[in-house]
Amino acid sequence: MTILRMDNVGIVVEDLAAAKAFFVELGLEVLGEQTVEGEWVDRVVGLEGVRCDIAMLATPDGHGRIELMRFHAPTAREGDPHAPANTLGIRRIAFAVDDIDATVAGLKARGTELIGGVERYEDSYRLCYVRGPEGIMLMLAEQLG
Template identity: 70%
Template sequence: MTIRRLENIGIVVEDLAAAVDFFEQLGLTLLGEATVEGDWVDRVVGLDQVRSQVAMLQTADGHGRLELMRFARPTAHPGEGAAPANTLGIRRIAFDVDDLDATVAGLNARGAELVGEVVRFQDAYRLCYVRGPEGIIVMLSEELGDAAAGDHKSDAPAPD
């Protein structure tokens, strides 16, 4: 048994339009939107009488997909909207961008806020965490120097 690829990452949101707008601002492309409901959805997610609006977005390279979901029924359970980065569970989604400063400025203009600050990791990356709609944390990274040219050396220890 082998995983062939990561199919998508799903995020449940209350304001689907705002979440789609946020990720389009980051450069993802909306592939489509649909309403899903019926027995098959109920069985796969383990809930009854599901009705959900979904939007599927794709990264510019065509390899990454993000599924945003708004549950009309049953009502979604509220999460901790401003959960810190060390809260158990899925905390963030990460994207490589070509211009970190311009991306952060564009998101700030739309109400997103830095979680901490923009930092430099060795000579490899500049990166930051941004909190978007509904508390979604997005890590943005921009490769620098040799890393952008394909040399992904790091001082981090190699995996065992």
């Protein structure tokens, strides 16, 4: 048994349009959108009566994907959109960017919060954490040199 690749990261959101716009602003491309429902979905996710809108997005290189999910039924459970970086569970997604200052400025202009600051790690990277809609936390990394 061998894993072939990581296929995607799923993120449950309340406002699908806002989350999609956030990732498109970062440079991801919408690959498709659809609604899924029926017994097969119920069996896969272990819930009953699932009706879910999904949007699949891909990174510019085509290797990374994010699946945004808006559950109409059953109702999504509330999370903590202000959870700090050390909260147990999946906490953030990291993206390599070509210009961290321009990326952060563009995101801040659209309401994204810079969590700490943009910091340098040795002579390798400039890094920061940002929080987007519904508490989605990202790490941005610009490789130096």
